[in-house]
Amino acid sequence: MIPDNQTLSSLNYKNPNGTVSVEVSSISADKAILTVKDFSFDNYEDLSIIIKETEFSEPAPLDFSISDTSLILNLSSLRSHFEFRRSKEFRIYILGVHDQKAELFLLKDKSQKAAPWNNFHLFTEEIYFDKDSAIRPTEYIGVLSADSKDNLCIHLCSRNKYLAQTHYCSLRSLKMNGGKLKICYDLETGYHEYVKTELSFRNKLAEDAVTYDFTTLSTNKRGNLLRIKISLDLNKVDWKSLYWDVNVLLYNQGNNKTNHISISMDTKQRMFQKFLYNGSYKTDNGFFFYPYYTGKKTLAFVYRNKGNYDGLDIVFKEFTAIFLYRLAKSYWNKKHICLVSEKFASMAQDNGYYFFKHCMDENEEAYLHKKIYYIISKDSPDHYKVDPYKKNVINFMSIRHMIYTQAADLIVSSDSRYHTYAMQCRHSIFNRYLRKKKFVFLQHGVIALKRVDAFYSKGMRGGCDLFVVSTNQEKQTIVDNFGYEPDEVINTGLPRWDVLEDTSNGNREILIMPTWRSWLDSVPDKDFEESDYFRHYMALLNSSHFSQLLEKYDLQVNFYLHAKFQEYSDNFKAVSDRIHLISFGEVAVNEMLMRCRMLITDYSSVCWDVLYQDKPTLFYQFDLDKYNEAHGSYIDMKTELFGDRAETEEQLMELLKETVLNDFRLKPEYELKRHEYLQFKDNQHSRHICEEIKEKL
Structure with a gap:
């Protein structure tokens, strides 16, 4: 019997009645056969298999059959649950009904193998999406595997993400001297063969696509790893701004496919690159090329104009701010600081400024029980606008700014939370503090004419806790495309519309x-x-x-x-x-x-x-x-x-x-x-945002 939607939604998925241990016996594009170890099907009059995405999706039934102690899952219907360019992960539950009482059990996979790639069971390949306009369209695959808590999960993920999860590839050293980039890394090839390493421009347009092959200097076997050394002559690169990726190409003879993974960086390497290594390649136009680590802790490079906050002196300043904050941590935290800013903290003319001005003029600090501060560059031509509130104004990248960034429990901005700091600062460690803060995204417009869900979706780098929108259609766009629940999207209109x-x-x-x-x-x-x-x-x-x-x-x-x-x-x-x-x-x-x-x-x-x-x-x-x-x-x-x-x-x-x-x-x-x-014109948009913050955060 397939349970109705009301029954599915009423179940307690966070605290099921128990767990069931299984082993994956076989798997194909259409079905997976699981051997059940500690569960009797005969104890229940009705049984259902349910899949539930770990965060946002509604639960859904999955077709199945039973043979002795085996559970046979029909995987052919899963494609209807897959969405364009978004990885999915579903946990699997057994719902049993006995004497009109429903019991929910979470499937656990205890059959962990020694080699990581043996823990991942592929059931479908070559899923491509029509809307993917990239030069190399992303191939998605279906995988059955256990997560870190042994929960058996169905994944939709890219082929490259699958390789990253199943193969070890880690940086050992990096040097840039005399226009030569030399990298040494360890690679676990598994069932694959190493092909080459590429430096690729992270392009948006096909006409901008450009890739340079590293010269492979050596590949030496070290146990189950390859120690690979590569080099690239940077003088021969036709430079483009902004981001460049390093891709390691692997060939699988079994399916005749070549895919790539990135080079990961452990904590020691990340700290070395962030605080101690200052090497770079400089070009005649004042731009420079240097390494950084991505949000996924993998090696990449930036080519851009050198800025005011790229020197190692920023490290000393930040550590001073960290020391001062920790010296009086309880004092700073009791202030309940809310930081407000606009793009690059360089202006006061968008939604951030008008929200801040409203809060100052209408004493919203008392209503919200927070001290509200505006961040702006000392030399901003808009600085005069916030001068009347100078006690609540913080100079961008000052020691005070750095202390308050650590102490803040809320950020309100018309751009991403990272615009409240020197976003591209080479040696800064403060992104780690910004990442943990509650964030209200004011936006600086209405989302319709540009796709931005790759950055601003929930859980992504630009994600937020409250997403401000201005129309019912825009709210539906955010719910449908960004992964937010309806109550996380607030239709208040923009603060600058107050005036x-x-x-x-x-x-x-x-x-x-x-x-x-x-x-x-x-x-x-x-x-x-x-x-x-x-x-x-x-x-x-x-x-x-x-x-x-x-x-x-x-x-x-x-x-x-x-x-x-x-x-x-x-x-x-x-x-x-x-x-x-x-x-x-x-x-x-x-x-x-x-x-x-x-x-x-x-x-x-x-x-x-x-x-x-x-x-x-x-x-x-x-x-x-x-x-x-x-x-x-x-x-x-x-x-x-x-x-x-x-x-x-x-x-x-x-x-x-x-x-x-x-x-x-x-x-x-x-x-x-x-x-x-436009359903409203009451010039109280900032007030509505304060009400939503008070209620939901």
Whole structure:
């Protein structure tokens, strides 16, 4: 008998009635045969097999049959539980009913083998997802194995993750001298053969894919391990920013497949690289290439411009802060510190600032029983905005900042929690403190036009405890794609909307505000100027047709780059004196959004701020295919936008003229969408967030 959903949901999966020991006798793509050791099927009138994902999913029945002391699981239906690009892990339960009483038992696998790869039983291979647009699509496999507590689990994981779980591959040494990178590591090959080692650019676009083969200097047998030494001439690399991965390629003769694993780093190696090793490869443009360890504790490299916080002096400063915090730990912890910030702690003009300002003006510290502090760089052009609250302002990367980071029990930010610190600081250890803090993600827009679940999903690096959204549709997007429970997603609207109002007052200003491109993140000026992005916007800013329209209809234009591209702002020029190139800090974004009559953007979420004010947006999407390849979206850009879209400059000029002649009014179909999307306009968004924090955190 298959139990109904109400019965399945009412069971206590955290505390089952007992456990059942099993051994995996055989396994195929369709079924697994388990030998049951200490359980009698005859004691129950009805039996069911249930799978339950360890965190978020609803329990589901699994088809099975019984033969003597064997349990035969039908695995063919599992694919319906697998989701795009997300690893899954299901525990397996037996539900028995005797005298109308239900008893739940968790399956345990005690048959651990000496070799790690013998603990993992593959039942299906070559699962690919249609939405995977990567150059090398990820192959997923189905695996039956025991976890660290011997619970028998069904996994969906990538082939490479499976290799990492079953094969030892660990760094022994790394040196960078005279433009030569030399690495030594130990590898357990198992059923595989070592092929080679690659340095690969972590690219978003197929056209950016580039891989360099290390020269294998030696492979010496050491017990069941290979001691492998490799080298690479860094002078011959065509450098791209930002991240580079080291992949060890392994060949399996049994299935004729070549896959890769990463080189792990033990605690000793990680501490050495973080605190003692300062070697790097420097290029003529001021960039440098150096090793780091990923969140999975594997070796990777960064190529970027050297920053203010990359020296070893940061280590001394952090250890001083750690000592001072621990000296008076009970005092700091009693303050119940809440840290608020915005992108790179460099500004005060987005949701972080307006949330902080509301908390200061309305005494939310008393309501929340917390001391609330705003983090901002000492030289920020927005610093004057927080000066009235100077007792609650912390200078970015000061000793005080470092102490309060350790003491904080809550972080509230419009970007990831890691933006409250020097995120890319080479030698910092403070990411470990940030990772443990409760986090409210304010966002800096509405999630729709860019896929970000790979970073911001629950359990991922950018995950949070409360996820702020602004529409019912957005909340459903987060629940469906990010792995959060509905009560972890709060539909309050954005804090900066507290003060958002139309102040155009007859002004004829157009705001052009394009978003960034991940494939241009931290690239040298020369590469940026050769990009389609730069060429299209330079062509627009210097278009004679555009200048004529501005003159004819008496229009002014503010052109403002995304914060991540501000370093390139001086590269842009415009011929018309009606076009104003706005630098970071010169004018607050919120002010420009309120003052403009309309917006021209590509994929920026500020379009929602404009929609909130009942103003039109034109979407200039000349690189939609490339954008979808690198980022993707949660809506169809060609059919679901709330504004007209153009792919060429000529189309944009026609739509601009049409919008001006319509006196900057929303078209009826977009006005209808506005009412569908935005359910409230009470200018109390920060207050609603405080209420949710009080109730749930």
